[in-house]
Amino acid sequence: MNAYATHADDHHDHHGPAPGLMRWVTTTNHKDIGTLYLWFAFIMFFIGGFMALIIRTELFQPGLQIVDPHFFNQMTTLHALVMIFGVIMPAFVGLANWMLPMMVGAPDMALPRMNNWSFWILPFGFAMMLSTLFMEGGAPAAGWTLYPPLSLQTGDALPFIIFSIHLLGISSIMGAINIIATIMNLRAPGMTFMKMPLFVWTWFITAYLLIAVMPVLAGAVTMLLTDKFFGTSFFDAAGGGDPVMFQHIFWFFGHPEVYILILPSFGLVSEIIPTFSRKRLFGYSSMVYATASIAFLSFIVWAHHMFTVGMPLIGELFFMFSTMLIAVPTGVKVFNWVSTMWRGSLTFETPMLFALGFVVMFTIGGFSGLMLAMTPIDFQYHDTYFVVAHFHYVLVPGAVFGIIGGVYYWLPKWTGNRYNEGLGKWHFWLSTIFVNILFFPMHFLGLAGMPRRIPDYAVQFTDFNQIATIGAFGFGFSQILFLILVVKCIRGGEKATDRVWEGARGLEWTLSSPPPYHTFSVQPVIK
Amino acid sequence: MAEVARGHYFVPEAAKWPIVGSIALTLIMGGFAAYLNGSALGSKFSIVGFILLVVMLFGWFGTVIRESESGTYQPWEDMSFRLGMSWFIFSEVMFFAVFFGALYYARVLSVPWLLGEGTGIETHLQLWNTYSEIWPTNGPGDLGESDFHMGWWPLPFLNTIILLSSGVTVTWAHHAIKVNHRAQIIIGLFLTVALGFLFVYLQGVEYIEAFHAGMTLSSGIYGSTFFMLTGFHGMHVTLGAIMLTVMLFRAIRGHFTPERHFAFEAAAWYWHFVDVVWLGLFIFVYIL
Ligand code: HEM
Ligand SMILES: [Cu+2]
Numbered sequence: 113m114n115a116y117a118t119h120a121d122d123h124h125d126h127h128g129p130a131p132g133l134m135r136w137v138t139t140t141n142h143k144d145i146g147t148l149y150l151w152f153a154f155i156m157f158f159i160g161g162f163m164a165l166i167i168r169t170e171l172f173q174p175g176l177q178i179v180d181p182h183f184f185n186q187m188t189t190l191h192a193l194v195m196i197f198g199v200i201m202p203a204f205v206g207l208a209n210w211m212l213p214m215m216v217g218a219p220d221m222a223l224p225r226m227n228n229w230s231f232w233i234l235p236f237g238f239a240m241m242l243s244t245l246f247m248e249g250g251a252p253a254a255g256w257t258l259y260p261p262l263s264l265q266t267g268d269a270l271p272f273i274i275f276s277i278h279l280l281g282i283s284s285i286m287g288a289i290n291i292i293a294t295i296m297n298l299r300a301p302g303m304t305f306m307k308m309p310l311f312v313w314t315w316f317i318t319a320y321l322l323i324a325v326m327p328v329l330a331g332a333v334t335m336l337l338t339d340k341f342f343g344t345s346f347f348d349a350a351g352g353g354d355p356v357m358f359q360h361i362f363w364f365f366g367h368p369e370v371y372i373l374i375l376p377s378f379g380l381v382s383e384i385i386p387t388f389s390r391k392r393l394f395g396y397s398s399m400v401y402a403t404a405s406i407a408f409l410s411f412i413v414w415a416h417h418m419f420t421v422g423m424p425l426i427g428e429l430f431f432m433f434s435t436m437l438i439a440v441p442t443g444v445k446v447f448n449w450v451s452t453m454w455r456g457s458l459t460f461e462t463p464m465l466f467a468l469g470f471v472v473m474f475t476i477g478g479f480s481g482l483m484l485a486m487t488p489i490d491f492q493y494h495d496t497y498f499v500v501a502h503f504h505y506v507l508v509p510g511a512v513f514g515i516i517g518g519v520y521y522w523l524p525k526w527t528g529n530r531y532n533e534g535l536g537k538w539h540f541w542l543s544t545i546f547v548n549i550l551f552f553p554m555h556f557l558g559l560a561g562m563p564r565r566i567p568d569y570a571v572q573f574t575d576f577n578q579i580a581t582i583g584a585f586g587f588g589f590s591q592i593l594f595l596i597l598v599v600k601c602i603r604g605g606e607k608a609t610d611r612v613w614e615g616a617r618g619l620e621w622t623l624s625s626p627p628p629y630h631t632f633s634v635q636p637v638i639k
Numbered sequence: 640m641a642e643v644a645r646g647h648y649f650v651p652e653a654a655k656w657p658i659v660g661s662i663a664l665t666l667i668m669g670g671f672a673a674y675l676n677g678s679a680l681g682s683k684f685s686i687v688g689f690i691l692l693v694v695m696l697f698g699w700f701g702t703v704i705r706e707s708e709s710g711t712y713q714p715w716e717d718m719s720f721r722l723g724m725s726w727f728i729f730s731e732v733m734f735f736a737v738f739f740g741a742l743y744y745a746r747v748l749s750v751p752w753l754l755g756e757g758t759g760i761e762t763h764l765q766l767w768n769t770y771s772e773i774w775p776t777n778g779p780g781d782l783g784e785s786d787f788h789m790g791w792w793p794l795p796f797l798n799t800i801i802l803l804s805s806g807v808t809v810t811w812a813h814h815a816i817k818v819n820h821r822a823q824i825i826i827g828l829f830l831t832v833a834l835g836f837l838f839v840y841l842q843g844v845e846y847i848e849a850f851h852a853g854m855t856l857s858s859g860i861y862g863s864t865f866f867m868l869t870g871f872h873g874m875h876v877t878l879g880a881i882m883l884t885v886m887l888f889r890a891i892r893g894h895f896t897p898e899r900h901f902a903f904e905a906a907a908w909y910w911h912f913v914d915v916v917w918l919g920l921f922i923f924v925y926i927l
Contacts, residue, residue, distance in 0.1 A: 331737025
């Protein structure tokens, strides 16, 4: 990015934040809202993680140990919903809130009041979702994909889970609209589209995906609601409908959704790697085009989740080939990251470590995805732990590592203090080692035929399950280090310079650390 | 996108309405969910939530209108509103696309499969070998026992004419705003709103006719798709007509100048959107 501000913000005469709790409830400031989103995601990360540990504890040994199967299924369902909608997506939106205005030289987000609303729907949506745990019949237990007819057997929780999904959808759509409006309308003069930092680009494209598919999810769950309570028969063959139709609609949302969960992390990694390689990003424009083609292709691959459901042959073939096509732009990205590092003067501060971990381990997940994309092979792997291994590789050392890397990268900018680098490195190495102990054995379990979403298993799967459980506890507890590090960094530490990282480029680094409450009230001019 | 003039972008101070909106939505939805589970309190919560939502909308939009009338917004802010509204409408398009998709899936795929086409032959032979209806259908289970078919004549056709004319009158009102012809603005908007509510009324008449013939949401896939598509559309028409009613009152109060009248345009865009959805409905639900 060759954006240099001609003058940084010299205009700090604004009102500061209102005092007390109401500051956070009523704020319209993108930095405050970003902070809210990030803390919300962090809290949900521990809640979702706690559920995962319940799952892994039960799976430490064959047989039923600590929870009954129905509760186990509630845990797998809620764990996924919390991690997807409560952790990764809010964390991305939090980073977008903090950084996009500062990266494009905007005074704030384009629609600040709606920005507040996008955030403040979330706690209510999740309160509703988690309250289902205490209802008659328990929380939803049919998996996060909510396939009927099974999901229609949910007890009192069903309408609540559906409406909580509506709330989260409303929040995401408003957040996405805000991001699009900010990027289209509030860029500083001279900040042309092809000068935008890649994090801005990837979010721009992600926002379109969100607006296009969140309403589709809303429609799908609305049909579940009416099938259950108003007698419609969308998913009931006796009335001429088809339960498989739900799967088509769900995955038309679901596959773009998984790219919603990864594209902003692509952007984060594309910010971090050039900084610590002290080089420009290799192939900037190909990165932009690759992101756009991934987004486009993500709309025509959905049925790779349904290979075994009994589709016509032509469908199996089409979705196999279109899915494999996505590997091409994804490969372009990995190639560009590696080429950016080629002959760079590399240093390995914590953000860079997480970015590197991302590149390696996301690629592992990409490859297992390619294996799953082959229809005949998927017949073997579908609904086994191999799928669990695949999506956890792309989501945990993928999406989540990207987020953590981004947090380390900008934490000194946000707080004005440097974090403890030693602690950060411990966090990285422990996370990386344990995440592999946790998820790598799942490949073997899946190949050997262990189905997903079951509380009990045949004895021959015991060893790998025990290894995975050890990894899970290790990974979970390593995250406490992160919490400690963040809190320590907020409270003090060595003062950070404005540029923070000597190799960093971009408008956000022209601001002081921490930046004033309102930044770029007078827009910089980009040459 | 055209470059807009830059000054100082308006960033509002603390906003109290969003949290009220969140509470309202939670009450509405949580209450409705409890109601569906058979709780007597549920509907009360929903009603309270709904009232709160209306209060919130008045408060929030009231603030924005006051700011707008006092000249807070420049073309730069205006552009953000335009972008916001356009992409909101796009999200609504996607919402309707789901139900059109369901209609397509049922007619082109799932019903023919139940009839034994393609890979459905075994299902047909083993489970429902007497099933032969093509479309409209209430499914092999003969749900709701109704074979009623909504023709496109006369009510839906009349409604098409009504909505299309309302599209014309709203455009007329828009032109009147541009030349600042107050009386024409008001008449144009009034006609649009009247046509809008007439549409909703006639839709109600049609529904009653259907109910008398025994067709409801539970009449298999035909009833499901018919009522969900037309029902959601009717709700959107109602919403659009309410928005235009607000614009009518604002026009009577003397709001909107030839240069600056985005609220009106947003409502008009929305109106054209429900219009286009109706054309889709008319073709795919009624005629074909
Ligand atoms: C290289 C690109 C990718 C390919 C070819 C690919 C392919 C696949 C396939 C074929 C499946 C279905 C497996 C089955 O159920 O039998 C699957 C599942 C899944 N993938 Fe990927 N994938 C890719 C990247 C990603 C990314 C980037 C993410 C998210 C960040 C992701 C998240 C998921 C999830 C969450 C599931 C499981 C959904 C469920 O059934 O619960 N994938 N993938
Ligand atoms: Cu997929």
